[in-house]
Amino acid sequence: MADKTMRGDRLHIAIFGRRNAGKSSLINAMTGQPVAIVSDVPGTTTDPVFKSLEFQPLGPVVLIDTAGIDDRGDGLGAERIKKATSILEKSDLALLVVDAGADDFAFEDDLLEKFRSRAIPAIVVVNKTDLHRSGESDWFRDKPCVRVSALTGQGIDDLRRRILEAAPSQWEPPFLSDLVREGDVVVLVVPIDTGAPKGRLIMPQVKALRDALDAGAMPLSCRESELKSALAALKLKPVLVVTDSQAFALVARVVPDDILLTSFSILSARQKGDLPRLVEGVLAVPSLRSGDRVLIAESCSHHPLQDDIGRIKLPRWLNEYVGGGLQIDTVPGSAYPEDLSAYKLVVHCGACTLNRREMLRRQEVPAKAGVAMTNYGVLISFLKNVFPRALRPFPELVARYENRSWPETKNTAGG
């Protein structure tokens, strides 16, 4: 059966090194497939190549082949280095491929420093050991090296073992398994309206279900229309109810106050990013005024839907909240505008294609420019007047917000 794990939920293992070191040969040897083009022409790989696979017992990973980082010279070379270097921001583990016959390591030292400063664990893959006796240079001595030949396949099993040792065991917080215990009942409220995709559940709902099962808890799913009957039918009181944000107001009325309640999008925001900072960022909304600039940052350039949340609904709800006149810009893709200082608020998308490391980096950029940042899930919850109740399941937020009076939001987002 096809594995539907999204790229953003996979451990990112990136392959770096000079041109011709054998990076593309390595990705092919590791996957047993012709994933990337190999040739003896330096600079063959120009754009990063992504290959998703199951790497047992680690789980779903994505291997990334990059362009050679010594590709200086013309403008195109510089562009390739930029693209390869941008992969650093999403790497959970780095493989630095070095030709066993190399005698100059300036680029390698520079890369190792980049890994170190970003706390990315790294393995030095000494390649082409079929051609050269490796380890002749002192440089290799104090490095975490694995000797391989991507051409013959020798050493690839060793490399796999080293990856298992070096990879972080958990690269993102759990979705909800830390909030429930074995034997607990957790209720998942899933509206099935015209916006729900036909014949399936969306990824956050699937994650919640799976995480609850992993924890040994007992998940019960129902629509908001059946919630009252579902709660009445239960012998055990649920410890947690998770709802789609759309139904939050209704669900909050039905679920007794002593049962913890939050939304799928807040759980997603916590897994992908720094939830306390995203909550802090949303507090800039009440001070927005007509004429202020707001940036909506989307991580991918998807085809906008008819009632697109980022392009249509959020701009409408924010404008209704402020009384109109906001200047709202939308940027798709990984780059922010050069100068963020003109913005009062950055609202980031749900980041489903990003991994946590990349989302945390993206949170740093507005923070450095002194601009508040929140995301779709947190903003929608705010506009629906669900704070502080929806934050109560998270111990790190309880103390900060439990007794805080939240600004009245007029609930422009409906529900």
Ligand SMILES: Nc1nc2c(ncn2[C@@H]2O[C@H](COP(=O)(O)OP(=O)(O)OP(=O)(O)O)[C@@H](O)[C@H]2O)c(=O)[nH]1
């Ligand atoms: N003998 C030998 N040749 C290798 C090995 N690994 C790669 N090569 C050869 O080295 C050359 C470059 O290999 P690539 O895998 O394209 O190198 P790359 O690092 O991806 O190069 P760029 O994409 O140009 O940055 C090719 O001719 C490969 O066949 C190896 O382990 N042994």
Ligand code: SF4
């Ligand atoms: S949440 Fe972000 S990354 Fe996911 S589809 Fe929407 S814009 Fe793209």
Ligand SMILES: [Mg+2]
């Ligand atoms: Mg290549």
